[in-house]
Each structure stands twice: as structure tokens, then as C-alpha cells.
Amino acid sequence: MISIEQLTKVYGHGAKATVVLDRLDFRVDAAEIFAVVGPSGAGKSTLAQCVNLLERPTSGSVLVNGENLSQLGERQLRAARRRIGTIFQSDGLYSRRTAAQNVALPLEYLGVTTAEAKRRVAELLDRVGLSDRAGHYPHQLSGGQRQRVGIARALALRPQVLLSDEATSGLDPESTASIVSLLKELRDDLDLSILFITHEMDTVLQVADAVARLDHGHIVESGRIVDLLRDPASALGRALRPARPHATPQLGETHWFVSYTSGAVPADWVLRLASELDAPVSVLGASIETVAGQTVGHANIGVRAVEPALLVETARRLGLDARPVPEDPEAAALADRSAEESSRSSDGGRSTSADASAPAAAGDTTPEASISSTVPALERVA
Numbered sequence: 285m286i287s288i289e290q291l292t293k294v295y296g297h298g299a300k301a302t303v304v305l306d307r308l309d310f311r312v313d314a315a316e317i318f319a320v321v322g323p324s325g326a327g328k329s330t331l332a333q334c335v336n337l338l339e340r341p342t343s344g345s346v347l348v349n350g351e352n353l354s355q356l357g358e359r360q361l362r363a364a365r366r367r368i369g370t371i372f373q374s375d376g377l378y379s380r381r382t383a384a385q386n387v388a389l390p391l392e393y394l395g396v397t398t399a400e401a402k403r404r405v406a407e408l409l410d411r412v413g414l415s416d417r418a419g420h421y422p423h424q425l426s427g428g429q430r431q432r433v434g435i436a437r438a439l440a441l442r443p444q445v446l447l448s449d450e451a452t453s454g455l456d457p458e459s460t461a462s463i464v465s466l467l468k469e470l471r472d473d474l475d476l477s478i479l480f481i482t483h484e485m486d487t488v489l490q491v492a493d494a495v496a497r498l499d500h501g502h503i504v505e506s507g508r509i510v511d512l513l514r515d516p517a518s519a520l521g522r523a524l525r526p527a528r529p530h531a532t533p534q535l536g537e538t539h540w541f542v543s544y545t546s547g548a549v550p551a552d553w554v555l556r557l558a559s560e561l562d563a564p565v566s567v568l569g570a571s572i573e574t575v576a577g578q579t580v581g582h583a584n585i586g587v588r589a590v591e592p593a594l595l596v597e598t599a600r601r602l603g604l605d606a607r608p609v610p611e612d613p614e615a616a617a618l619a620d621r622s623a624e625e626s627s628r629s630s631d632g633g634r635s636t637s638a639d640a641s642a643p644a645a646a647g648d649t650t651p652e653a654s655i656s657s658t659v660p661a662l663e664r665v666a
């Protein structure tokens with residue numbers, strides 16, 4: 285497990301001091317891949333350097349399996365670094381050494397016997413699927429294969445945690461996918477805690493269990509991927525959702541964006557929505573995926589002649605959040621008017637749109653009585 289506690293890094297002194305990391309707190313559990321994303325200059329490389337102790341934090345702690353590495357002296361630090369395997373964007377392989385010789389390097393430094401090193405290198409190359417490339421030099425390998433050799437080398441000393449600093453940046457999609465699946469295998473087979481630093485959102489979606497967004501040295505949002513994807517108010521969730529083109533609604537249809545807020549959304553939700561609304565629902569575009577074994581998704585739909593508050597409430601009962609697409613002024617105006625009306629008519633001034641923004645728990649259903657008091661029309665179709 286990696287624990288980052290109040291980690292702060294300041295470069296320079298006095299008037300020239302720059303706070304690059306400001307009291308960061310997060311934890312990467314065993315068998316978890318935790319991504320840190322952020323724009324250029326956010327502090328990602330500085331964080332990587334503080335975690336693998338190439339830079340000393342100004343204050344705060346880096347703990348690996350409970351041991352505070354930031355307080356160690358130089359000698360202890362060298363030993364501690366072996367417990368952190370690091371993979372970088374540049375594979376850092378020695379061009380005059382074969383794949384096997386590159387993987388053997390850390391073992392040679394440690395004085396492991398030749399026979400033992402040979403056995404371990406064969407095991408590691410097998411682990412990363414490159415047994416048949418042991419005698420190849422880096423220039424004879426693809427970018428993805430070189431990165432795999434780098435991963436095998438990072439694993440040579442049996443680290444407890446793995447730090448990946450932009451390891452997939454610059455790789456083609458196929459190589460990225462192969463590195464992603466290797467990292468997941470390592471997470472599951474070796475129970476590794478993996479800190480995955482990147483600026484690539486689509487890779488985060490493929491690889492990570494949880495993610496934090498770093499901006500100007502602060503963590504501005506974090507959470508489990510599944511939860512963020514299901515939270516309509518989450519900026520990270522929005523950035524993680526693959527942007528896919530969608531069709532435009534037909535004349536007379538209002539355009540809505542629907543996203544899953546629950547793990548218990550029925551697979552036939554479009555049919556059910558149409559049936560409960562007693563109106564046709566056109567699917568204009570959709571993305572439905574399984575993330576960490578759970579279904580998450582979103583869709584653009586067109587709906588004809590339906591009271592917006594009824595749509596919002598009916599969708600919510602199915603575990604969905606429905607919002608008018610902002611660039612559709614007709615739907616937005618209708619929804620505004622309807623939200624105003626329903627907040628006037630509902631008891632205690634309860635606002636339908638505020639309710640709709642609250643993520644529902646798995647299997648969550650809204651008591652019929654409270655819906656029908658807000659949306660009398662529901663009684664007709666329920």
C-alpha cells in the first residue's frame with residue numbers, strides 16, 4: 285500500500301519559493317491501480333519523483349506498507365527504493381544489452397548468483413510475454429515490447445509497489461492496450477499497488493480503479509472510476525466518458541442526456557422508459573461499458589411530447605439521471621419551466637432538478653407516494 289500524507293514540495297526559497305505540491309493526501313491499496321491525471325505543469329512528475337524518492341518532499345510523508353520512506357537516511361533510502369518499481373515514458377533500456385541482459389541489470393547490482401539471475405530473468409520475461417525475445421536488442425523490439433522489458437526490469441527486485449510515470453504516453457493504441465492488460469494482471473496476480481501517472485484520460489478509463497485530478501499542485505477531485513462515471517455533477521466523470529458523436533433529434537423531439545447513477549439499471553431501460561412515459565424514445569447515441577465489473581453508461585435520447593419533470597422522475601426510478609442537452613434551447617426552457625412549476629407544487633419546496641442530481645444508490649427506488657405528489661401524471665403510467 286502507498287500512503288501519501290500531506291505531501292508538500294516547494295522549489296526555491298523566500299520570495300522565489302514555488303509550491304509545486306500542496307498537502308496532497310491519497311492512498312493506493314494493495315491490488316489497486318490509482319491514476320493521477322492533470323494538465324501540463326500540474327505537478328505530476330514532481331509527485332512521481334517524491335514517491336520514488338528521487339526528490340525529498342519539503343514536508344509530509346510517503347509511506348510504503350506503513351514504512352515512512354521520507355524520514356530515511358541515504359543508506360536506508362537506497363534499500364527502500366528497491367521496494368518501488370518504476371516505469372517511465374522512455375523505457376530507459378541499454379541499447380547494447382539484450383532484453384534479458386537489461387532485465388538482469390538490477391539483479392547483477394544486488395550480486396544475485398548467475399544461475400539465480402538466469403532463472404529469475406526467464407520467469408520475468410515469461411511474465412511480460414516476451415520469452416521469445418530474450419536475445420533481442422532494444423532496436424529490434426517495438427515500443428510496447430520495450431516498455432514490457434522495462435516493466436520486467438522494474439519487477440526484478442520484487443517491489444511492493446509500482447510507479448508508472450507516463451509509461452504509455454507516446455505508444456500506439458495496441459501497445460497501450462497490451463501494457464494496460466499487463467498492469468492489471470500484475471495488480472491481480474501480485475497484489476501490487478500501482479500509482480499510474482498520466483495525462484491520457486482514455487488510458488485512465490482502461491486501467492485505473494480510482495483516479496485523482498491534480499491541478500496547480502492540489503488534488504481537485506478524486507474517487508473510484510465507477511462512482512465518478514455515475515456522478516452527473518463530476519467534472520472527472522465527464523472527462524472520463526468517451527465522447528462519441530450522436531444523431532440529432534427529429535423535429536418535435538426534445539434532446540436529453542441520460543447517464544447511469546445506479547448499478548441496478550435494467551438492461552432494457554429504453555423500452556421501460558418509453559413504456560412508462562407512454563411515448564416513443566429514440567436512441568441518438570449511447571456508450572455502455574463494464575468498468576470494474578459494473579455497468580456504466582450514458583445515452584443521448586430524443587423524446588416527444590413528455591413533461592420534463594415526468595421524464596426526470598421516471599428515469600430516476602430506473603437508476604438514471606436525465607438532463608436536457610444544453611444546446612437544445614427548447615428542452616432546456618421546458619425543463620426550467622417544469623422545474624419551477626414542480627418546486628412550487630411540491631411539498632417543502634423540494635426541487636425536482638436538485639433531486640435528480642443526487643446519485644441513487646444501487647437498487648435505489650423512489651417511494652411512489654413522493655413521486656406522485658411531485659408528478660401526478662405518473663399515476664397514469666405506473
Ligand SMILES: Nc1ncnc2c1ncn2[C@@H]1O[C@H](COP(=O)(O)OP(=O)(O)OP(=O)(O)O)[C@@H](O)[C@H]1O
Nearest residue numbers: 295302304322323324325326327328329330331483
Ligand atoms: N527543479 C525545479 N525547480 C523549480 N521549479 C520546478 C522544478 N521542477 C518542476 N518545477 C515546476 O513545478 C511545476 C510542476 O512541474 P511538473 O514537471 O511536476 O509538472 P507535470 O504535471 O509533470 O507537467 P508535464 O505534464 O508538462 O510534464 C512546474 O511549474 C515546473 O516549472
